[in-house]
Amino acid sequence: MSGRRILVTGATGGLGHALVREALVRGHSVVATGRSRDAGEALAGMGAEFAPLDLSDQSAPLASLIEGCDGVIHAAALSASWGRRRDFVAANVTMTRKLLDVAAASGVQRFVFVSSPSIFACHRDRLSIGESDIPERPLNFYAQTKLAAERLVLAPRGDAMACCAIRPRALVGAGDRVVLPRLAELAQRARMPLPGGGVALVELTDLRDAAWAICEAEERAPALCGHAINISGGRPVAVRDLAMRLAESLGTRPKLVAVPIGLARLLAATLEGIARATGSRKEPVLTRYTLATLGWSQTFNHEPAQRLLGYQPRYDAVDSLLDEASKLARAGGSA
Template sequence: MSAQFKGRRILLTGATGGLGFACARELIARGHEVRAVGRQLEPGQALEALGAEFLAFDLEEEHDLTALLRGYDSVIHAAALSASWGGREAFESANVDVTRRLLNAAAKRSIKRFVFISSPSIFASFEDRVGIGESDLPVDPPLNYYAQSKRAAERLVLASRDDALACSVIRPRALVGEGDRVILPKLVELAAREKIPMPRDGKALIELTDLRDAAWAICEAEERADDLKGRAINISGGNPRAVKEVAQQLAQALGKSPRFVTPRMPLLRVLAASLEGLAKLTGREAEPLLTRYTLATLAYSQSFDLAPAKRLLDYAPRYDGLATLLEQAHQMAGMGEPA
């Protein structure tokens, strides 16, 4: 390490995902030394080209994580099993057990800062939730095992501690941008259909968040760790848009002209519950065509009050999430990707 080095040494998990990669880029730009942990080799090579140290590593398979943290100052834990469908045990192992072991390893190494990346899925419900703030509680019970596991992991991270480890949680909403392998692919698949169902006429509000804004907030939380002990901060692009508006503009960007239909919500809720029940009964691993979680996210508004993020992080979105999504869609269409 150079004698002029004034940054910190930071362990970043989930570094080969879209958000993790954006965090690595932001950390390096801030002058920090990054050990980037992930499972995908191609993004790992790109991380090395940025100046990070990349380790191909499966956190679930390694039970003693203290060696990873030797000589490091901070942990940003972005690794997770992120899916809207799957078995309880898989989510428990990937999202709760790994977080617990990483916290314990950080404590043993006398690490000072720990930022956990959670999910707004803990708020997903069959009602509109607009301007979710610091005092608003997660849904109980959650709509899927993913949300349940993220909530359980949050409790571990935010629990009172008797050591010097300063822990905080960031919940970024609906991430889009370079490296997004979740939202855009799903929306592209939806836009390719002749008919697109729009529950409640597509009036639900969604806040798309540029990965660069989310990464900035996460890295800023690491900077301000001592002031954020035990806090969870909601992050979004701050510009709520109707689901139907997003779908229409995306379809246009992809050169598609689907027809939007408005099925009845009671029927959709029965269908989602039935398909979930059938999948569980038959042991089917593939996600059902419709789940209660997917229906809730499409049919009901979820937006954040960003005042706490502004107060605690001096956060203000720099990018328009919808513009970022459409830019990515135009690039995909221009490259001849299937749409």
């Protein structure tokens, strides 16, 4: 089905940009909203209708933004590993609830929520994670509020709006302003600490593959009601191997230092405790969440994505990360 009108929130981020491009390629008209006017000009140049807006603003005109839209792809969020709980609740839960209510009142037919695999993070290896394999308590406020928002979206409804969620893992490629900058900062140090020696497995996802899956979910939403589908590039790689290849692409030579898991857990807990006690807004050098993503394996069961979406990764996400790293090195190394 093509020729419909779709609202994409968070459109000025890396994933949002990829989503707008994918939706336009599919023949939809796109209303793109975000806070960056410069990025918005680029989206308008692609053919989208850009509406500069901060959705967390209580006076944001959501009804006029959604008016005439057939579908909503909600990618806007406060995405960070550290911060105040009330900020995450406002940006991730309250904003999602308002958008859901306005979308339903406006007659929107499809609502796709961009959730997060951060809800799975914990201090143990987890392989072939399924849709409902969620720990009792996610590790940080971001994960807690994304899960709460996801449950709002997936709750049974009394109207005709079809709602589902996609959880894309570790997004990389052109437009990534999260994963590569953080890894590049580590790779530029003289020593790169690797919890547990870096043997944990990670799965990256190319932004283009994630955008395809999310837009495909919007197409198939009536058949996906209540589903949250895990998405990744499907090619696990050890943290240590990824670190070595990334350093090579960046032209750096950090010394990889194995840090015992027990010591890393103690350090993360101590640093978080100090930050909370002092009211620091700055993220500690090591948090329990960061440790969970680097110290323990996390891979997805891809069967549901294949069955429900027909999803198969088209791009090697590791190659995409390394290509962008090489570009960064040629540009002088500023992420």
